[in-house]
Amino acid sequence: MDVVPGVDPRAPLLEVTDLHVEFRTQYGVAKAVNGANFWLSPGETLAILGESGCGKSVTAQAIMGILESPPGYITKGSIMYRGVDLLGIPEEQRRKVRANRIAMIFQDALSALNPVYTVGFQLAELFRMHRGMSRAEAKRRSIELLDQVKIPGAKDRINDYPHQFSGGMRQRVMIAMALALDPEVLIADEPTTALDVTVQAQIMGLLADLQKQRNMGLILITHDMGVVADVADRISVMYAGKVVEEAPVYDIYARPAHPYTRALLESIPRLDMKGQQLNVIRGLPPALTDVPRGCAFNPRCRYAKDACRQDPAPPAYSVAPHRTARCHFFREVLGE
Amino acid sequence: MFRYIVRRLLQMVLTFFGATFVVFALTFANQDDPLQALAGERPITESQRLALTERYHLNESFLTQYWYYMKGLLTGDLGTSLTGQKISAMLANAWPVTVKLALLAIVIAATIAVTAGVYSAIKRGGLFDNVTLIATLVVLAMPIVVLAPLAQLIFGIKLGWFPPTATRDASLWDLLLPALVLGSLVIATELRVTRTSVVENLRADYVRTARAKGLTRRRVIWVHVLRNSLIPVVTLIGVDLGGLMSGAIVTEKIFNIPGVGFNIARAITTEDGPLVVGFVSVLVIIFLVVNLLVDLLYAALDPRIRYE
Numbered sequence: 203m204d205v206v207p208g209v210d211p212r213a214p215l216l217e218v219t220d221l222h223v224e225f226r227t228q229y230g231v232a233k234a235v236n237g238a239n240f241w242l243s244p245g246e247t248l249a250i251l252g253e254s255g256c257g258k259s260v261t262a263q264a265i266m267g268i269l270e271s272p273p274g275y276i277t278k279g280s281i282m283y284r285g286v287d288l289l290g291i292p293e294e295q296r297r298k299v300r301a302n303r304i305a306m307i308f309q310d311a312l313s314a315l316n317p318v319y320t321v322g323f324q325l326a327e328l329f330r331m332h333r334g335m336s337r338a339e340a341k342r343r344s345i346e347l348l349d350q351v352k353i354p355g356a357k358d359r360i361n362d363y364p365h366q367f368s369g370g371m372r373q374r375v376m377i378a379m380a381l382a383l384d385p386e387v388l389i390a391d392e393p394t395t396a397l398d399v400t401v402q403a404q405i406m407g408l409l410a411d412l413q414k415q416r417n418m419g420l421i422l423i424t425h426d427m428g429v430v431a432d433v434a435d436r437i438s439v440m441y442a443g444k445v446v447e448e449a450p451v452y453d454i455y456a457r458p459a460h461p462y463t464r465a466l467l468e469s470i471p472r473l474d475m476k477g478q479q480l481n482v483i484r485g486l487p488p489a490l491t492d493v494p495r496g497c498a499f500n501p502r503c504r505y506a507k508d509a510c511r512q513d514p515a516p517p518a519y520s521v522a523p524h525r526t527a528r529c530h531f532f533r534e535v536l537g538e
Numbered sequence: 539m540f541r542y543i544v545r546r547l548l549q550m551v552l553t554f555f556g557a558t559f560v561v562f563a564l565t566f567a568n569q570d571d572p573l574q575a576l577a578g579e580r581p582i583t584e585s586q587r588l589a590l591t592e593r594y595h596l597n598e599s600f601l602t603q604y605w606y607y608m609k610g611l612l613t614g615d616l617g618t619s620l621t622g623q624k625i626s627a628m629l630a631n632a633w634p635v636t637v638k639l640a641l642l643a644i645v646i647a648a649t650i651a652v653t654a655g656v657y658s659a660i661k662r663g664g665l666f667d668n669v670t671l672i673a674t675l676v677v678l679a680m681p682i683v684v685l686a687p688l689a690q691l692i693f694g695i696k697l698g699w700f701p702p703t704a705t706r707d708a709s710l711w712d713l714l715l716p717a718l719v720l721g722s723l724v725i726a727t728e729l730r731v732t733r734t735s736v737v738e739n740l741r742a743d744y745v746r747t748a749r750a751k752g753l754t755r756r757r758v759i760w761v762h763v764l765r766n767s768l769i770p771v772v773t774l775i776g777v778d779l780g781g782l783m784s785g786a787i788v789t790e791k792i793f794n795i796p797g798v799g800f801n802i803a804r805a806i807t808t809e810d811g812p813l814v815v816g817f818v819s820v821l822v823i824i825f826l827v828v829n830l831l832v833d834l835l836y837a838a839l840d841p842r843i844r845y846e
Contacts, residue, residue: 263746266749268746268750297753298752300751300752301750301751305750306750308743308746308750310743314746314747315747316744316762316765317766317840318766318769319765327751328752331754331757376747379751
């Protein structure tokens with residue numbers, strides 16, 4: 203069953219090119235995403251890393267097509283899924299891509315689940331609406347799903363409401379819901395931020411297992427470098443709506459090429475640094491209504507020179523094969 | 539749940555006695571010469587006056603009168619009207635048409651309010667939203683004593699679209715115009731509350747999830763958003779019932795519908811104390827029961843609410 207006409211199974215799974223998203227509010231235009239570029243292959247995990255407000259969640263919502271509009275508008279760019287530009291197809295087809303091909307899980311499962319319907323209803327709804335299954339059949343499949351995400355006693359818990367689950371179990375329900383229709387791409391927006399550390403590890407482990415079983419592409423949006431190191435294949439670091447560095451995970455941890463990435467790594471507390479001052483990044487990310495000229499990071503950057511304060515902003519320099527960084531002085535940062 | 543209901547029923551007993559006491563006191567204070575009011579223009583002989591005074595305990599103190607009344611009420615006797623009819627029989631006669639009228643008014647008001655409320659919430663700031671805002675303000679500003687005769691005059695008499703009065707065995711069609719007038723009492727607030735509630739819920743995270751699930755817009759709104767938005771509206775409809783009852787007194791009087799409100803209106807003008815207290819007591823009971831039902835419905839709509 204094909205949900206979108208024109209899908210080419212040999213084309214790349216997901217390719218986001220030069221994506222621009224802005225929010226038009228009464229206080230001015232906030233440029234939340236300013237030319238984001240990345241791609242994703244089947245079975246691969248791409249981590250999108252950045253501080254709050256850097257545009258990572260907005261990027262995810264743009265890919266899903268659930269951006270609140272107004273005030274959000276996609277002004278430029280393309281989102282190619284298997285050779286089809288999702289931004290160019292009718293809403294009805296776009297709707298069918300959601301959950302069927304590209305699914306998403308959210309940060310706070312308590313508010314993300316509807317409080318007045320049972321978990322079973324919210325799961326079964328997917329099968330009934332997208333697959334036209336009967337209630338009984340949909341219920342059977344929903345129980346299977348809850349089993350797959352390792353919720354104990356799935357058969358009985360199916361009639362419980364979201365508030366009757368613990369935080370970790372609720373996030374498992376969210377994952378089950380996202381995986382119900384076997385999507386090829388899963389976007390996880392801070393899936394473990396609201397959870398205890400021990401539960402975080404369980405959820406990440408579960409996600410990694412399910413991804414491997416299904417050969418899914420996973421976009422993991424997070425601000426937690428610790429989570430990323432364990433599971434990601436590649437990392438895109440976002441700052442003020444731009445991907446400032448993109449690299450395989452090993453390279454980024456070994457030798458960051460952008461001052462921002464480097465500063466992020468240095469701000470992680472480490473056991474062998476006991477007694478030393480932690481390097482935090484000075485200042486705050488810029489307001490998206492007023493992004494600095496040139497490189498958006500220049501006011502907080504210790505490598506910044508005059509060239510960084512002037513337009514045009516640094517292009518995506520090719521640092522190595524499959525590795526880019528938007529910094530004029532990436533060689534210096536790399537320590538060459 | 540069971541314990542909650544029992545506790546509420548016990549509270550209702552207290553509220554009921556309190557309410558009847560207040561109503562009884564008010565009618566007592568209102569009485570000037572009920573026997574003359576009963577007789578109208580005709581003179582009453584001294585012996586008649588004595589007999590009637592004795593029969594209705596009119597020369598007793600207020601508390602004694604209340605005691606007599608309560609004694610009757612607790613033994614299932616609603617008492618006798620000053621016209622000599624048993625109040626329970628009058629109630630049985632008046633009841634059906636009022637229930638029909640009130641239910642019709644509630645259904646019309648709730649249907650219009652919820653539908654229009656949802657649409658103006660979706661298209662907030664648009665033409666429909668602004669038109670309903672103005673319309674609700676106009677309806678809110680019109681007291682029913684103006685609205686009812688106006689509607690009767692325009693739609694009942696001048697245009698002749700609806701029958702201007704209704705009988706005891708009125709059909710739903712006969713009751714439509716009075717029900718619209720009665721419903722307009724509560725429609726404005728219900729619509730505004732629905733709109734606000736839907737606007738609030740549209741911003742909720744679970745709506746984003748529902749959209750990410752690839753559900754149609756219609757399903758997101760009418761299944762996911764509506765159920766959450768209705769919680770405050772249902773409570774309001776329960777409270778509105780009180781407004782509908784007082785509105786029914788005016789509406790039934792003007793449209794000449796021989797229901798509960800009509801009888802109360804007549805009883806007030808003829809200073810028929812037992813009749814007023816008897817009918818109002820029953821209204822109090824209904825109001826209390828409906829509000830208990832609404833609270834239970836509240837728990838059915840929102841599973842997070844549990845009564846202990």
